[in-house]
Amino acid sequence: MIVNLKNPQTNQFKQAKAGFSWTMFFFGFWVPLFRGDWKWLIIMLLLDLIGIFTFGIVSGIANIVMAFLYNKLYIQDLIAAGFKPNDDASANILKTKNISFNGLAVD
Numbered sequence: 727m728i729v730n731l732k733n734p735q736t737n738q739f740k741q742a743k744a745g746f747s748w749t750m751f752f753f754g755f756w757v758p759l760f761r762g763d764w765k766w767l768i769i770m771l772l773l774d775l776i777g778i779f780t781f782g783i784v785s786g787i788a789n790i791v792m793a794f795l796y797n798k799l800y801i802q803d804l805i806a807a808g809f810k811p812n813d814d815a816s817a818n819i820l821k822t823k824n825i826s827f828n829g830l831a832v833d
Contacts, residue, residue, distance in 0.1 A: 727743065727744045727745060727819050728741050728742070728743055728744075729741065729742050729743070729744050729801060729811065729816040729819050729820060730811065730812035730813055730815075730816045731801070731804055731805075731809040731810065731811060731812060731816065732809060732810060732811075732812040733807070733808045733809045733810075734808070734810065735808055736808075738809075739812065740804060740809065742797065742800055742801050742804065743797050744797055744798070744801065744819050744820070744823045744825070745797060745823065746793060746794060746797070747792070747793050747794075747796045747797045748793070750789065750792050750793045750796045750797075751789060751790065751793035754770060754774065754785070754788075754789045754792075755767055755770035755771050755774055757796065758770060758796075758800075761800065763800060763803065765803070766792075766796065766799065766800070770788065770792065773785060773788040774788075798823060798825060801820070801825055802825060805825070805826075805827045805828075810827060810828075811827060
């Protein structure tokens with residue numbers, strides 16, 4: 727499910743997927759790199775660096791766990807940065823995924 731988010735102050739528009747992240751599962755730290763999500767890029771790179779010393783075990787576990795969590799964390803970071811759902815369908819998706827946001831959808 728894709729969520730449409732808009733920042734009313736900057737008029738910036740972003741689309742984000744809600745739910746399991748197959749791209750994070752297969753590509754790991756590349757996902758936050760291409761999304762410009764620097765906080766999670768650094769965290770994933772540190773986990774991959776630790777994974778070098780554990781023969782990839784930490785990296786594999788981190789990719790599996792983050793595949794379940796990353797999209798929700800990314801959307802929560804966008805909401806914290808001032809983004810709001812752009813339509814009622816996006817607001818309903820966020821509610822079903824237990825992602826809280828302030829106010830109503832931006833029209």
